[in-house]
Amino acid sequence: MTLETRERKQGAPAVAKDGALLFDGADWNFDILKRTYDEIERIGTEELGLALYRNQIEVITAEQMLDAYASVGMPLMYRHWSFGKHFAQQETYYRKGLRGLALEIVINSNPSICYIMEENSMTMQATVMAHAAVGHNHFFRTNQVFQQWTDADAILDYLSFAKTFVARCEERYGLKAVERVLDAAHALSSHGVDRYGRRERPSIEKERKRVQQRIQEERETFNDLWRTVPKPKPRTDGRDEETEVNLEAERQALGLPEENLLYFLEKNSPVLQSWERELLRIARNIASYFEPQRQTKVMNEGCACWCHYHIMNKLRERGQITEGAMLEFAHMHSSVISQPDFDDRRYPGINPYALGFAMMQDIERICTEPTEEDREWFPDIAGNGEPVATLRHAWANFRDESFVLQYLSPKVMRDFHLFKIDDDKECPEIVIDAVHNERGYKRLRRSLAQSYDPAVTEPRIEIVDVNLRGDRTLRLQHSVSNGQILDALEVRRVLRHFASLWGYTVVLREVDAESEKVFAEHEHRP
Amino acid sequence: MDIIDRRLNPKGKSLGNRQRFIQRARAQIRDAIKENLRSRSVSDSTSGEQIVISSEGIHEPRFVQDRHAGRRRRVLPGNKEYQEGDRVPRPEGGEGRGRSASDDGEGEDEFAFALSREEFLDLFFEDLELPDLVKEKIKSEKAPKSERAGFSRTGAPNRLNLERTMRRSLVRRIALGRPADEVMAALERELDALRKGEIEPADGKPVGTRIAEIEEALARNERKRTVIPYIDPVDLRYNRYEQVPKPIAQAVMFCLMDVSASMDETMKDLAKRFFMLLHLFLYRRYEHVEVVFIRHTNRAAEVDEETFFYGRETGGTVVSSAFHEMLRVVEERYPVDDWNIYVAQASDGDNIPSDVPRCVKLLHEQILPICQYMAYVEVGGDGERPPGFRVRGDSDLWAGYGPVDKAHANFAMRAIDHPRHIYPVFRGLFSREGMEA
Structure with missing residues (x-):
């Protein structure tokens, strides 16, 4: 760094000019933060053409970061012991030095709230702002999964409502009563999401009419020939047609089969008070709010990493940060995107930061310097010369599963040395099913994409039947594929919660999706 | 873009969650604390605690797949030598998959976290209450504390409660119909306009009549305003404070122990643990x-x-000597009026038979009247008795103290034979149902 730049910096221009250092050294203050943020935002919006929610950057202490962890990263949350448990755990890890803290937390809200820690050095603050306030922010703003599932404008108000509502319920009905419902709701929260989008909920009158119509239609199109077809045994329980119609209509009106367990209980449980239903609804809404983050982990982090990498390099090219800062950044960046091998003791699974970043870089490369292979695999984007526009398109329109399926290139598979195993617990050995070669690429890609598909990774559990006129037994069915049955102990625990919300016996049957073979049946009476 | 400094925001946002968590895991935490007691020394007895509890009861169940069943296909990074179609033996203990399983609950059997000192003590002494907690006499030197005690009509100006005063003033002004400033202003504006001829009276009266009316109204209102003041002395309300005598907040605990040869290390250790608990x-x-x-x-x-605890001395056993020494110390340093006095005596029960009546007399006449509570624990290593009780006549002191126990509510005696009896005995002594539980 030359003397001139140092002097110019001391003049502290409000808007940094090319070549003027934004900061020097590790210390930061609010002026520097502001100046750096403005420059980062300018690169993001003007040069990369990203769309951002307005940012609200909040400086917090390590302790407050722990607090934020404990309330699942949200600025406000209702009270529940499980958050206290997570807090105690995180705190212990942190105090023992087992685990560092996240450098930032960013919230999908409008304005987007981005927490940064006071302990961070200025280089880290800059990286964090580029990562979260630009990268994640843009992703929240444009990705269709987020657009479809979450309402960034309303989430903070909703959480505030939820918090007050839960507190009021605790006052009125006691901690125990509220805890019982929330425990159960949390246990079922991963099955409290409408996976197939919103649909019209049937009403009982409509369903009754439809069933009658159907019977009417059957009568009108009566064909004597059908009598010759062997019939099922005649009914012996003495139900008349009217009851049949009612039953059928009622069952239809319940919308069975129903995969949103919490929704079903909220609407149909015979034992819940209205405030308890509202608690279920809160748990359900919050689960829905977080669902996109589960479905776009790789892309979201990939987008954020690509942004911070790109922006920091831009700043360096223009001489706006020092070489020292760049080295610090490089160190941090490489530890964020490190991917231990499968046989490494630290292997935690595929690092979404690593895979995401590698894929984004790869797309950029395909757009600008494609190889023959790329032209063959990605004819539509190879060499189109518009890497940023291509990335923006990908960020807006995919989720992890479809993104991997669409964009994972042979080069990335080779770089990661990906391979696929077939692990059948019935047989003593693991079979290597595919490796990163010509024969394996497609299978690898399909299989990796599937591992990000909630329809495949989440156990598929539906409510299939309710005995409405009898003992009100509720029947759940788990459609098992590849023999992946549920952990029996956990099932018993969850069913206990389920039965406490339903009020009557609950039966879960595990059935093979294809052969209809029954693996197990769990039953819980309240 | 806004940058907001939240560092000064109140901490402990998740305190409520923590309390709920501790409440939830109460039973397990208490077990862990009891376990913990065995490895503590008197000196660190007031620090916080790292404890490990079982995750039963605080486990959060989910529908998860059984990691040890079925067939799954996975994509892993970092292939080194594998080729398609290779068969490799399954790693020991499901290694590679086992770790991911532990994230989902398998390895969660134990849960470690730190309790703060207050939380530790609260749980530790849950449901225990000190008998005769507070001295009735008040320590005179200590300044009584002033506490808020409602409002009064008189007081120093600095104690004026503005909100109450203004509220009463408003009530009075409305009730007595004091014309408000706005009313006066409106009348004056109208008068002004009428005089300048800008407006005509609304009801068609002559201008002069209306002017006279308004002037009269103004004069009447003005009189009323002087008669009914804005703030009257009757409105004034002051914060009232009362001097509340503060109970004695200090206690002295006498630990008396027999160190004659008949007390071996095990017995001393038992006694030490008991003293430690009482101190805590x-x-x-x-x-x-x-x-x-x-x-x-x-x-x-x-x-x-x-x-x-560790010094060595030998000799005979005369228990009353300890009582005399204690009375001397009380006389010298701990005026009965100022101190809550607790006595804990630990002994193996041996005493010179001739000394026992002397001890009993001392207890009756001098010790028990001045102390809040006295606990006698007899330590011994001779058997598996149920905690707390001994056959009468077992030892000199036990036999001698029997009648004292009956006569005084603030005296209790228990026998401890084993470290695991200490906590139950202690709880028995101080449980809320009564000292003689």
């Missing part, structure tokens, strides 16, 4: 707790903690 308990209840260690053989002396 008092510490939690009083702002200031002092501990006096008195050991005795046939002579008694006040010693420091180290000597008390």
Whole structure:
């Protein structure tokens, strides 16, 4: 760094000019933060053409970061012991030095709230702002999964409502009563999401009419020939047609089969008070709010990493940060995107930061310097010369599963040395099913994409039947594929919660999706 | 873009969650604390605690797949030598998959976290209450504390409660119909306009009549405003404080122990643990707790903690010497009016038979009247008795103290044979249902 730049910096221009250092050294203050943020935002919006929610950057202490962890990263949350448990755990890890803290937390809200820690050095603050306030922010703003599932404008108000509502319920009905419902709701929260989008909920009158119509239609199109077809045994329980119609209509009106367990209980449980239903609804809404983050982990982090990498390099090219800062950044960046091998003791699974970043870089490369292979695999984007526009398109329109399926290139598979195993617990050995070669690429890609598909990774559990006129037994069915049955102990625990919300016996049957073979049946009476 | 400094926001946002968590895991935490007690020493007895509890009861169940069943296909990074179609033996213990399983609950059987000192003590002494907690006499030197006690009509100006005063003023003004400033202003504006001829009276009266009317109204209102003041002395309300005498917040605990040859190390250890518990308990209840260690053989002396537990001395056993020494110390340093006095005596029960009646007399006449509570624990290593009770006549002291126990509510005696009995005995002594539980 030359003397001139140092002097110019001391003049502290409000808007940094090319070549003027934004900061020097590790210390930061609010002026520097502001100046750096403005420059980062300018690169993001003007040069990369990203769309951002307005940012609200909040400086917090390590302790407050722990607090934020404990309330699942949200600025406000209702009270529940499980958050206290997570807090105690995180705190212990942190105090023992087992685990560092996240450098930032960013919230999908409008304005987007981005927490940064006071302990961070200025280089880290800059990286964090580029990562979260630009990268994640843009992703929240444009990705269709987020657009479809979450309402960034309303989430903070909703959480505030939820918090007050839960507190009021605790006052009125006691901690125990509220805890019982929330425990159960949390246990079922991963099955409290409408996976197939919103649909019209049937009403009982409509369903009754439809069933009658159907019977009417059957009568009108009566064909004597059908009598010759062997019939099922005649009914012996003495139900008349009217009851049949009612039953059928009622069952239809319940919308069975129903995969949103919490929704079903909220609407149909015979034992819940209205405030308890509202608690279920809160748990359900919050689960829905977080669902996109589960479905776009790789892309979201990939987008954020690509942004911070790109922006920091831009700043360096223009001489706006020092070489020292760049080295610090490089160190941090490489530890964020490190991917231990499968046989490494630290292997935690595929690092979404690593895979995401590698894929984004790869797309950029395909757009600008494609190889023959790329032209063959990605004819539509190879060499189109518009890497940023291509990335923006990908960020807006995919989720992890479809993104991997669409964009994972042979080069990335080779770089990661990906391979696929077939692990059948019935047989003593693991079979290597595919490796990163010509024969394996497609299978690898399909299989990796599937591992990000909630329809495949989440156990598929539906409510299939309710005995409405009898003992009100509720029947759940788990459609098992590849023999992946549920952990029996956990099932018993969850069913206990389920039965406490339903009020009557609950039966879960595990059935093979294809052969209809029954693996197990769990039953819980309240 | 806004940058907001949140560092000064109140901490402990998740305190409510923590309390709920501790409430939830109460039973497990208490078990863990009891376990923990065995490895503590008196000196660190007031620090916080790292504890490990089982995750039963605080486990959060989910529908998860059984990691040990079925067939799954996975994509892993970092292939080195594998080729398609290779068969490799399954790693031991499901290694590679086992770790991911532990994230989902398998490895969660134990849960470690730290309790703060307050939380630790609260749980530790849950449901225990000090008998005769507070001295009735008030320590005179200590300034009584002033506490808010409602409002009064008189007081110093600096105690004026503005909100109450203004509220009463408003009520009075409305009730008595004091014309408000706006009313006056409106009348004056109208008068002004009428005089300048800008407006005509609305009801068609002559201008002069209306002017006269308004002037009269103004004069009447003005009179009323002087008669009914804006703030009247009757409106004034002051914050009232009362001097509340503060109870004595200090206690002295006498630890008396027989150190004659018949007390072996195990017995001393038992006694030590009991003293430690009592100290912790008092510490939690009083702002200031002092501990006096008195050991005795046939002579008694006040010693420091180290000597008390680890010093060696031999001799006969005369228990009353310890009582005399204690009374001397009380006389010298701990005026009965200012201090809550607790006595814990530990012994193996041996005494010179001729000394027993003397002890009993001392207890009856001098010791028990001045102390809040006295606990006698007889330590012995001879058997598997149910905790707390001994056959009468077992030892000299036990036999001699029997009648004292019956006569005084603030005296209790228990026998401890084994470290695991200490906590139950202690709880028995101080449980809320009554000292003689």
